[in-house]
Amino acid sequence: MRVCYFGTYRAEYSRNRIMIEGLRRAGVEVVECHQGLWQGFEDREKVASGGWMRPSFWLRAVRAYLRLLWRYRQVGEYDVLVVGYPGQYDVFLARLLSWLRRKPLVWDIFMSIYLIALERKLNERSPLSVRLIARIEGLACRLPDCLILDTVQYRAWFGKTYGVAAERFRLVPTGADDSVFHPLAKPSHLPSTAAKSRRFRVVYYGTFIPNHGVPTIVEAARCLQADEDIGFELIGDGPEKAVAEKLAAEYHLSNVTFTQWLSQSELVERVSTADVCLGAFGDTPQSLMTVHNKIYEGMAMAKAMISGDSPAMRDSFEHGRELYLCERGNPQALAEAIRTLRDNPALCRQLSENGYRIFREKFDLAHIGKLFAEHLREVSK
Numbered sequence: 001m002r003v004c005y006f007g008t009y010r011a012e013y014s015r016n017r018i019m020i021e022g023l024r025r026a027g028v029e030v031v032e033c034h035q036g037l038w039q040g041f042e043d044r045e046k047v048a049s050g051g052w053m054r055p056s057f058w059l060r061a062v063r064a065y066l067r068l069l070w071r072y073r074q075v076g077e078y079d080v081l082v083v084g085y086p087g088q089y090d091v092f093l094a095r096l097l098s099w100l101r102r103k104p105l106v107w108d109i110f111m112s113i114y115l116i117a118l119e120r121k122l123n124e125r126s127p128l129s130v131r132l133i134a135r136i137e138g139l140a141c142r143l144p145d146c147l148i149l150d151t152v153q154y155r156a157w158f159g160k161t162y163g164v165a166a167e168r169f170r171l172v173p174t175g176a177d178d179s180v181f182h183p184l185a186k187p188s189h190l191p192s193t194a195a196k197s198r199r200f201r202v203v204y205y206g207t208f209i210p211n212h213g214v215p216t217i218v219e220a221a222r223c224l225q226a227d228e229d230i231g232f233e234l235i236g237d238g239p240e241k242a243v244a245e246k247l248a249a250e251y252h253l254s255n256v257t258f259t260q261w262l263s264q265s266e267l268v269e270r271v272s273t274a275d276v277c278l279g280a281f282g283d284t285p286q287s288l289m290t291v292h293n294k295i296y297e298g299m300a301m302a303k304a305m306i307s308g309d310s311p312a313m314r315d316s317f318e319h320g321r322e323l324y325l326c327e328r329g330n331p332q333a334l335a336e337a338i339r340t341l342r343d344n345p346a347l348c349r350q351l352s353e354n355g356y357r358i359f360r361e362k363f364d365l366a367h368i369g370k371l372f373a374e375h376l377r378e379v380s381k
Contacts, residue, residue, distance in 0.1 A: 001377060002029045002078045006094050008037035008064055009084030014293050015110050016084045018175050022369025033075050035068040037061060079380045085110040088137050095143040104379045108148040112137060119210055119284045138162040146379045150174050151312045153289040170375040175368040176296035180264060183302040184272040200230045200342045203274035205267060206294055208238030213281030218247045219331030221256045230342060235259045271301055276341055279307025283328045291316050296363050299355035304348045306337050322354045
């Protein structure tokens, strides 16, 4: 099978890299027909907040799609056209191209950009823009032959919001790239934050967005301030980092360290020194409907994971066996979960081993690629 992976999708984003590499591991030939349009998070946010009305954006978009069409002419024959994430605007052009070639169209929606806009309160800046995003997204959902999401809960949300029938969706979990995230037997060095050799290291890394619930992590660190053998490291950057840093400063927390984004190799090595890794604790709709990439990545590295509870998490994992779940938005519950794993090394080791096992059985590149390839073969018959 030959697949054309099409659009202005974020080429560096983990979902796209995992889906493409997974297909290749499953023996599928993937030809990327990609042209960048977006210039990072701030650019996407500005456009969604009304920047799309500026002539400069339309000029940039026209140039991007003309280049994309030129690349498409070089692709040659294929069996399925796949639109990568995010592809809400790409689907319209992709539908026309797939009709002309009489080939099926598949779209990996992965996440609703309308829901993301609501959660980041962009509707308060530009209500018209967010309403337009919703209208475009709803129309886009009706065009492909098959839609891809990661959870049953997200599928139900699209059905309720846009009236899309459940049978039009196929599910592919997020997973993780096990060529990058895997156990490291002996980290070459310990970070300076682990100055105490016996300190129980709790690590979060991510984009500090609302659905991660980073303020809850800082509040949990405050609850654990008297436990001098527990230390937190928060790695990354994003909208809520300033809030988290302000809270840590107000509480005079000596057990929390903030670290800027690291290179991927440095991040993997830093995470390898953790005793426990943290998932997401926000109670936004999106956070409740998905299993965050960082959870799969931690399991791929054989790390004990703590994350907020949700039906999506329960559908994929067993609490107390493959990871440890606690109430979302509840710092005391998170603090108690951390204490539980610190005080019970056997449980911590069990979570590490079982989490790694289920990752290898269901969520590594080979399994993600095989499942995605099966869905593509089904639609191409």
